Amino acid sequence: MKTVYLAGGCFWGVEKYLSMIRGVIGTRTGYANGGSDKTDYRSVCSGSGHAEAVEVIYDGDAISLEKLLSIFYRCIDPLSVNRQGNDRGIQYRTGIYYIDPEDEVAIKDSVCSLEKSLGRKTAIEVLPLKNWCTAEEYHQKYLDRNPGGYCHIPRSLFAEAERSNPIPRYEPSPDSSLTELQYLVTRKNGTEAPFTGEYWDFFGKGIYVDVTTGEPLFLSKDKFESGCGWPSFSSPVSPEVVAEKDDISHGMKRREVRSRSGDAHLGHVFPDGPKQMGGLRYCINSAALRFVPYEKMEEEGYGWLMGSL
Numbered sequence: 494m495k496t497v498y499l500a501g502g503c504f505w506g507v508e509k510y511l512s513m514i515r516g517v518i519g520t521r522t523g524y525a526n527g528g529s530d531k532t533d534y535r536s537v538c539s540g541s542g543h544a545e546a547v548e549v550i551y552d553g554d555a556i557s558l559e560k561l562l563s564i565f566y567r568c569i570d571p572l573s574v575n576r577q578g579n580d581r582g583i584q585y586r587t588g589i590y591y592i593d594p595e596d597e598v599a600i601k602d603s604v605c606s607l608e609k610s611l612g613r614k615t616a617i618e619v620l621p622l623k624n625w626c627t628a629e630e631y632h633q634k635y636l637d638r639n640p641g642g643y644c645h646i647p648r649s650l651f652a653e654a655e656r657s658n659p660i661p662r663y664e665p666s667p668d669s670s671l672t673e674l675q676y677l678v679t680r681k682n683g684t685e686a687p688f689t690g691e692y693w694d695f696f697g698k699g700i701y702v703d704v705t706t707g708e709p710l711f712l713s714k715d716k717f718e719s720g721c722g723w724p725s726f727s728s729p730v731s732p733e734v735v736a737e738k739d740d741i742s743h744g745m746k747r748r749e750v751r752s753r754s755g756d757a758h759l760g761h762v763f764p765d766g767p768k769q770m771g772g773l774r775y776c777i778n779s780a781a782l783r784f785v786p787y788e789k790m791e792e793e794g795y796g797w798l799m800g801s802l
Contacts, residue, residue, distance in 0.1 A: 494518060494796070495553045497561070497596065498525050498622050500546040500588035501569040502577025506644035508547045509636040510568045513651055515658040515731075516556030518800040521548040522628040522635075525590050530624045534632070537584050543624070545584050555797035556658050558596060562589065562603045564657045568646050571607060571615040578645025588618035590625075597621075660731055663706035663754040675704055678780040679757035682742075682749075687722025690779025694718070699786040700730070700798055701777075705755035709795060710734055710782065711775070714802055717767060723760065724777050727770035730798070737762060750775060757781055 501507045504522040512520045524532050527543030537543045551561060570577060575586050589600050600619050608615055636642055668676060677683035687693070692701070701711040701724070711726045719725035729735045733753065740749040740761065750759045759781045766774035790799050 494550055495558070495596075496548065496550050496592060497558065497600075498523075498546045498548055498588075498590040498592075498625065499565050500525060500544040500586060500590070500618070501565065502545070502585045502587070503580050503643070503645050504545040504547050504628070504632065505635040505642065506646035507545075507568065508634070509644070510646055510651060510654050511547055511549050511565065512634075512800075513654040514551075514556065514561065514564055515655075515660060516561070516797045517549060517551045518797060519548075519550040522546075522632045523548060524584075524626045524628060525622060525624070526588065526618070526620060527624050527626075530626065532624075532626050534629055538582070540583070543584060543626070544586050544588050544618075545628075546588065546590065546625075548625070548627075550800075552797035554794070558599050559603055560658060562600065564654060565589075566607055567653065567657075568650055569617075571611070571617055572613060574616045580645060586618060587616055588620070590618075590620055590622040592622050594621075655731075659733055660709070663703070663708035665706050665755045668705075671704065672780075674780045678778045679705055679755070679759075682758045683778075684760075685723075685778050685780050690723060692724045692779040692782060692784060693722055695724075695784070697784065697786060698802060699784055700790060700795055700802075701726075701782040701784055702795075703752040703755045703757055703759075704781055704783045705757045706752065707783075708734055708752060708754045709798060710752060710759070711777070712798070712801055713787075715770070717770065719766070719774055719776070721774075721776055724779055724782065725766070726775040726777065727766050727773060729775065730801075735759070750777070752781075 508520045524543035525546040527541045532541045577585050709730045715727045736751045740747045747761045760777040763774045
């Protein structure tokens with residue numbers, strides 16, 4: 494895990510924007526590089542010299558610092574001095590603050606590339622982090638708790654951030670590695686009997702991956718008890734990891750769900766899920782999944798998803 498601190502105007506929107514990037518594990522709002530190691534919102538607004546900033550913890554294996562910064566630039570006006578959107582003041586300046594000295598070169602190279610593309614010098618401050626102060630609790634995850642709250646960043650950019658670092662495709666394992674039931678379900682479009690699968694009544698914390706490739710498909714936080722006898726999820730990890738197609742087999746009209754990388758049959762999706770979770774029910778065969786517990790996610794290369802649980 495690596496950490497960098499990014500300032501781009503009001504930290505409510507910047508925190509939300511950055512949190513949606515694949516590879517970002519955690520975000521926290523605070524005040525950076527002011528004149529004191531103790532401050533609060535009132536003091537910052539009164540001229541303490543701190544910038545409203547976001548602590549970004551990210552998985553360097555899932556996203557590079559250079560890629561993270563290139564996405565960050567999309568949500569700021571890099572030429573504006575002490576102003577972003579309608580917010581004015583030194584606390585709304587743009588900045589990149591680092592704690593690892595080895596990051597300095599990469600950050601300065603990144604800003605230099607941006608300046609070349611713009612044909613002008615930017616107003617982005619690049620300095621080692623000092624006097625970091627975590628913001629008050631009511632500033633943390635503000636837009637998650639207040640979806641209609643003030644934000645200077647266009648809402649369309651949030652969806653863009655979510656798509657900005659897509660999940661790479663995973664390579665399929667040989668079919669010989671599958672059990673007889675796994676092969677029947679994933680390769681022959683079979684269905685395990687209800688209330689018999691390994692995960693239909695299992696609710697441990699972690700992720701469910703494609704048994705044929707290891708590609709992450711579903712999060713435990715999106716799993717719910719539907720009473721149908723198969724694992725049920727409100728949504729996949731990302732829309733891109735599954736494919737849907739019409740299925741008229743067995744005299745029924747359904748929407749089949751298949752994995753993207755492994756082209757494995759997973760199950761079906763129905764419009765009868767909990768309304769508070771989006772209204773969909775991804776009804777998935779346990780045999781098409783492998784569960785990775787939260788404690789082993791980083792070890793198995795899924796650390797970038799830990800912040801989503």
